[in-house]
Amino acid sequence: MRQIYLDYNATTPVAPSVFEAMRPLLTEHFGNPSSLHAFGAAAHQIVEEARERVAELLGARSDEIYFTSGGTESNNLAIAGALMSETGFRGHLITSAIEHPAVSEPAAWLQRMGCSLTVLPTDSLGRVNPADVKAALRPDTVLVTIMHANNEIGTVQPIQEISQICREADVMLHTDAAQSLGKIRAQVDELGVDMLTLAGHKIYAPKGIGALYVRRGTQLHPFMRGAGHEQGLRPGTENVASIAGLAQSARLAMRSVEENTTRLASLTTRLWDTLREGVRGLSLNGPPTDRLPNTLSVNFPHVWGQQLLDQAAEVCASTGSACHSGSSTLSATLRAIGLDPETARGTIRLSLGWNTSEEEIDRAASLLIHAWESLNRAT
Missing domain, CATH: 3.90.1150.10 (Aspartate Aminotransferase, domain 1)
Structure with a gap:
């Protein structure tokens, strides 16, 4: 059968060219990107070139791309990092009733930690009304997080309209675009978002790799502690082979x-x-x-x-x-x-x-x- x-x-399956891009990094060019010798320098160059490829896919700058372990971590970093302060969590968060659990669960946890949460309804087609976003804004609103495209029913949200509302109110906007990339156009400047989530295994890269776009000037606090990887925002030795795979999948998505x-x-x-x-x-x-x-x-x-x-x-x-x-x-x-x-x-x-x-x-x-x-x- x-x-x-x-x-x-x-x-998605790993694309053949993605697998080939990863293969030598698993056995031959296996250096730690933080090491100062030749193996480390080669790995560091691969990571930075991959950052440029992912940035091209999103229409971003390379220093605005942070590699993570996947979409769930990217969403958690964006949401918790935005509402975190030196003394705990604070502020008001707006999201929608149609989000993936990788957004809705961190939002619910932040509410339990003392943040205020507004969950917006959708219409019968799964669309968030930008007017509802505007009406929900408060003086203490820190972040709006609305997915770009829904994983179950495919609804594409009016992120550009929502971004204009957020910009006028000086409120950060994050969107989970894990389902969008490779299927529809998702350029950060066109969307007007401050943060955007990408998941590698949705675009023919391996599982366990993702990225978070963070617009220059956006204030995020790291919620993990460790060494200063990824500009101090996400500690941990980079997964070089998977990052190279993500770069190749970004090339494929961009071309086609x-x-x-x-x-x-x-x-x-x-x-x-x-x-x-x-x-x-x-x-x-x-x-x-x-x-x-x-x-x-x-x-x-x-x-x-x-x-x-x-x-x-x-x-x-x-x-x-x-x-x-x-x-x-x-x-x-x-x-x-x-x-x-x-x-x-x-x-x-x-x-x-x-x-x-x-x-x-x-x-x-x-x-x-x-x-x-x-x-x-x-x-």
């Missing part, structure tokens, strides 16, 4: 983002049209436009999503984001858009990638339609 992988929002956007949108539309023809009552989560081009969150009526995937075992997809798998509760995203539990139980997220083919799309649609018909006949 040949598997059809349609869970690229959960993770427009082509990928068009191709992925065409394949996703093909999949949606085929499923809609074969499944009476199928509904879409999220907006029909202003969405990630690769993401399709749909509700199959009268069945459980996991039963459907068990029946169509060749299709590797998700009943929500991977971070919610194994949970029988409604995800925060589906709750935020007002999806009722009866409908949500049939939700499947299908997310396409650079390697997805038309043949796989057609085969997956056929398998899912057949599985839905079989389950309905059995009830």
Whole structure:
């Protein structure tokens, strides 16, 4: 049985050229970038060149890029670092009800530590209203953190409008763009953000590597203690091989983002049209436009999503984001858009990638339609 992988929002395979960029750094050029000898100097140069490549992807300066262990650490550094002071945590934080747990959990923890927290609602398509952001601002607001694109339903937020509101109020803005890069354009100056999160394994780099963009002049406090790596913001010896892999994935994403956007949108539309023809009552989560081009969150009526995937075992997809798998509760995203539990139980997220083919799309649609018909006949 040949598997059809349609869970690229959960993770991506390491691209061949990314693996090749990493290989020599694991066995031959293995120096510590902080060492002063030749091995260390070579490693240091690789790290700094990688910083330049990631900066190019984001339209940033290289000294605004800080390497981390992934998207979760980047989000924690941005959020906790913004509200941290020498005497503890302080201030008011604004976020949305549709955030990834890597944002919502640090926000909830900061509230327990004494910070004020406002969680903004979304509309039924998963969009945050910029007017709600403006209305929530207070004199003690330190940070607004709103994701760029949602991992479950693909909604792209109006970050440019939100950034204008934050700039006028002199409030920092952070966005989690882990799902955006490689699929849609995400340039920091165009978005107007002060901080932006990147996760390597979402763009065909290995797991365990990420980056945080921090605009020059933005005040962050490190929440880990150690040596002075990453300009003193993130201590710990740099993961040189994975950083080199991230740089190569940034090159790939930068070269092909427009082509990928068009191709992925065409394949996703093909999949949606085929499923809609074969499944009476199928509904879409999220907006029909202003969405990630690769993401399709749909509700199959009268069945459980996991039963459907068990029946169509060749299709590797998700009943929500991977971070919610194994949970029988409604995800925060589906709750935020007002999806009722009866409908949500049939939700499947299908997310396409650079390697997805038309043949796989057609085969997956056929398998899912057949599985839905079989389950309905059995009830």
